[in-house]
Amino acid sequence: MEGIAYVNDTFMPLETGQISIEDRGFQLGDGVYEVIKTYNSVPFALEGHLNRLDRSLNMLELPLPKSRKELKRLIREALRRSGFQDALIYLQITRGWAPRQHAFPDKVKPTLVLTVRRARSIPQDLYDHGASAIVTGDERWLRCDIKSICILPNVLAKEKATRVGAFEAILARDDRITEGTSSNVVAIKSGRIYTAPEGNWILSGVTRAHVLDLARRECMIVIEEFFDPEFLMSADEVFITNTSFEVMPVVTIDKQSIGDGQPGKITCRLGQLYKEEVLLHTTQTVL
Numbered sequence: 001m002e003g004i005a006y007v008n009d010t011f012m013p014l015e016t017g018q019i020s021i022e023d024r025g026f027q028l029g030d031g032v033y034e035v036i037k038t039y040n041s042v043p044f045a046l047e048g049h050l051n052r053l054d055r056s057l058n059m060l061e062l063p064l065p066k067s068r069k070e071l072k073r074l075i076r077e078a079l080r081r082s083g084f085q086d087a088l089i090y091l092q093i094t095r096g097w098a099p100r101q102h103a104f105p106d107k108v109k110p111t112l113v114l115t116v117r118r119a120r121s122i123p124q125d126l127y128d129h130g131a132s133a134i135v136t137g138d139e140r141w142l143r144c145d146i147k148s149i150c151i152l153p154n155v156l157a158k159e160k161a162t163r164v165g166a167f168e169a170i171l172a173r174d175d176r177i178t179e180g181t182s183s184n185v186v187a188i189k190s191g192r193i194y195t196a197p198e199g200n201w202i203l204s205g206v207t208r209a210h211v212l213d214l215a216r217r218e219c220m221i222v223i224e225e226f227f228d229p230e231f232l233m234s235a236d237e238v239f240i241t242n243t244s245f246e247v248m249p250v251v252t253i254d255k256q257s258i259g260d261g262q263p264g265k266i267t268c269r270l271g272q273l274y275k276e277e278v279l280l281h282t283t284q285t286v287l
């Protein structure tokens with residue numbers, strides 16, 4: 001296992017990183033996380049991710065154990081030690097170590113774990129020919145806007161997709177498409193871009209925000225409203241977004257073709273624009 005971990009204020013090889021079994025993250029899932037991708041050793045959309053981390057922490061009344069400046073310094077150092085150019089940085093913050101009890105303990109020191117792993121390589125074939133998905137019930141809690149480490153319903157839905165050979169499970173709550181298990185979902189119909197609105201039913205994806213911005217810059221009409229599974233199935237194009245795989249065309253849902261069963265023109269255009277955006281910001285910006 002290659003990679004670097006920063007645990008209990010110390011850098012170490014990923015495989016040696018450990019935390020206490022009394023940590024509230026392990027005991028109660030009392031924590032939040034963030035995932036940031038680097039390109040050419042530069043984290044993309046770092047401020048957006050750190051802003052979302054702040055929001056998640058605030059909602060759990062969890063203090064950030066380091067200043068943002070210090071956190072950025074640690075990220076830079078972990079990245080340097082990993083030697084990876086294209087990496088996934090995980091930040092995980094829990095309420096810390098305390099004897100098990102549900103209510104917040106007094107005077108507990110939050111646990112900060114930072115890891116750097118090599119970025120997963122996503123088969124090009126998926127971008128060229130599109131991915132498949134299933135639709136399944138959204139069984140999560142009602143604060144999906146918090147990037148909580150409690151993601152068991154996401155895990156179970158993803159497993160369901162994996163067992164039938166699908167790439168992602170798209171979730172539906174009360175007949176409304178919310179998002180994927182680790183992605184936001186976009187449907188395109190008659191040239192218009194549809195996606196679920198921000199709120200407590202979805203995670204405000206950093207990639208989603210960039211892609212919608214790019215679409216608006218291209219003068220495309222973006223409609224942030226819920227739509228139902230029937231609308232999804234009858235879309236001309238569907239794609240999903242996340243930090244790791246960026247813009248991924250979805251061409252089959254529940255074994256039914258979407259549009260002509262090929263990645264659509266608008267999807268490919270937005271995917272290309274996103275790549276250009278990444279390139280622009282990761283060749284100029286430094287932490």
Ligand SMILES: Cc1ncc(COP(=O)(O)O)c(C=O)c1O
Nearest residue numbers: 182183184203205206207242243
């Ligand atoms: C439930 C969920 N929705 C959406 C996303 C996409 O978010 P981002 O684009 O910030 O990676 C993720 C990412 O992991 C997620 O877990």
